[in-house]
Amino acid sequence: MKPTNLNLKPSLLAIVVSTSLLTACGSDDDNDVLVTPEPAPVVMQTFSVTVTNLTANQPMSPVILASHSADAMLWQAGEPASVAIEKMAEGGDTADIAALEVVNSSVNGVGMLMPGMSETLILTLAEADVANISLATMLVNTNDAFTGLNSISIAGMQVDMPSMMHNMAYDAGTEDNSEQKGTIPGPADGGEGFNANRDDVDFVHIHPGVITQYDGLDDSVLMPSHRFDNPVLAVKIVRTQ
Incomplete structure (x- = not known):
């Protein structure tokens, strides 16, 4: 049997080796698929707030419920009210509150919240945005009384575990509590709402209550039925999802 000759020419040997290496280390590029990872689903949380x-x-103006960061507050007792709070407390206008830079989401009530009545507002937020909420509404048979929640934490609330609270009335301190005809926007008078002129103490404080004409304020358009005691608003917060 003739022996196999393994003495190949150098050039031929190089071709054989090169081909073998390419075969052994062949590229898998044709089989590679670039997989883009799926984005994590956005987890939503829903909150039901009943007022x-x-x-x-004392009918109350349409309520605004707003979510915002934990370090934000809509008002501060002892400090001047913002123009947004002034407009809400004097005329029930919540547009400036909704437009505040700190507010990331808001919802309004459908209409006046009448005495003894309740309304539920629904707020759905991405889990990453769940921090604090605030709520505000005007007592419309007054010059500038309002009430609400001021930066309440909802982070970490468990589903179907309600949080309940009662809230007092505040005086925006932006309009004199004269109770005079033409100065109250509610049904007791039908007068002026917001007025940019500030003629009171110019700081937010607990409202002292109304006086009425029956207690000697002769120019008052208010009656004894318009008096109120604290608390003036009940709030129930439930995380439903």
Whole structure:
């Protein structure tokens, strides 16, 4: 049997080796698929906020419920009210509150919250945006009384575990509590709402209550039924999802 000759020419040997290496280390590029990872799903949380008017004859303006960062507050007792709070407290206008830079989401009530009545507002937020909420509404048979929640944390709330609270009335301190005809926007008068002129103490404080003409304020358009005691608003917060 003739022996196999393994003495190949150098050039031929190089071709054989090169071909073998390419075959052994062949590229898998044709089989590679670039996989883009799926984005993590956005987890949503839904909150049900029920408000109840506890007064005898103080309709409340359409409520605004707003979510915002934990370090934000809509008002501060002892400090001047913002123009946004002034407009809401004097005329029930919440547009400037909704437009605040710190507010990331808001929802309004459908209409006046009448004495003894309740309304539920629904707020759905991405889990990453769940921090604090605030709520505000005007007592419309007054010059500048308002009430609400001021930066309440909802982070970490468990589903179907309600949080309940009662809230007092505040005086925006932006309009004199004269109770005079033409100065109150509610049904007791139908007068002026917001007025940019500030003629009161110019700081937010607990409202002292109304006086009425029956207690000697002769120019007042208010009656004893318009008086109110604290608290004036009940709030129930439930995380439903």
